[in-house]
Amino acid sequence: TALSIHANQSFPQADRVVATLAQAIDPRQKPTAMVMDSDLTRGQNLGSLFQQMGYESAAAVTGTDGYAQARKSGMVELFVIDSEIRQPTLVDVISTLEKDGRTAGIPVVVIAREPLNDVLMDRLRIYPHVAVLPPINDPAKMAEA
Numbered sequence: 001t002a003l004s005i006h007a008n009q010s011f012p013q014a015d016r017v018v019a020t021l022a023q024a025i026d027p028r029q030k031p032t033a034m035v036m037d038s039d040l041t042r043g044q045n046l047g048s049l050f051q052q053m054g055y056e057s058a059a060a061v062t063g064t065d066g067y068a069q070a071r072k073s074g075m076v077e078l079f080v081i082d083s084e085i086r087q088p089t090l091v092d093v094i095s096t097l098e099k100d101g102r103t104a105g106i107p108v109v110v111i112a113r114e115p116l117n118d119v120l121m122d123r124l125r126i127y128p129h130v131a132v133l134p135p136i137n138d139p140a141k142m143a144e145a
Contacts, residue, residue: 032073032077033078033079034057034070035057035058035060036059036066036080036082036093037060037081038061039082040061043060044059047080049139050080053139055077056075058076062085062086062087063086063088067097067103070103076103077106077107078107079106081111083111094108098127105129107129107130111134113135
């Protein structure tokens with residue numbers, strides 16, 4: 001169906017068509033969860049939780065690196081971002097993801113080890129596909145969340 005569409009102009013997630021088709025052609029291809037956390041060990045541990053949920057995982061210690069890896073991969077289906085990520089800050093990372101057709105609309109899970117302040121929560125509410133969760137170490141509970 002996607003191949004038979006002859007759009008006269010580009011559309012917001014046009015760059016995601018290839019990744020979607022690649023996954024449909026090879027169902028063994030697992031989606032990737034891109035984990036962004038300034039603490040690499042903690043990020044890798046979180047990535048292993050998502051591997052138990054059926055994702056491949058990739059880790060980045062800055063928002064800039066996570067975004068670059070996701071653009072290059074084309075297979076990222078979920079972003080998991082520590083609320084205290086730097087280079088750039090959380091809202092700037094999410095804003096950057098939204099501006100790029102290759103990453104726009106991909107669900108984002110923000111892991112908040114401490115409650116987020118009201119101003120930050122208000123800024124995140126404009127993104128309907130962003131969920132803020134506390135750290136969860138059980139894959140079944142994380143999948144449910």
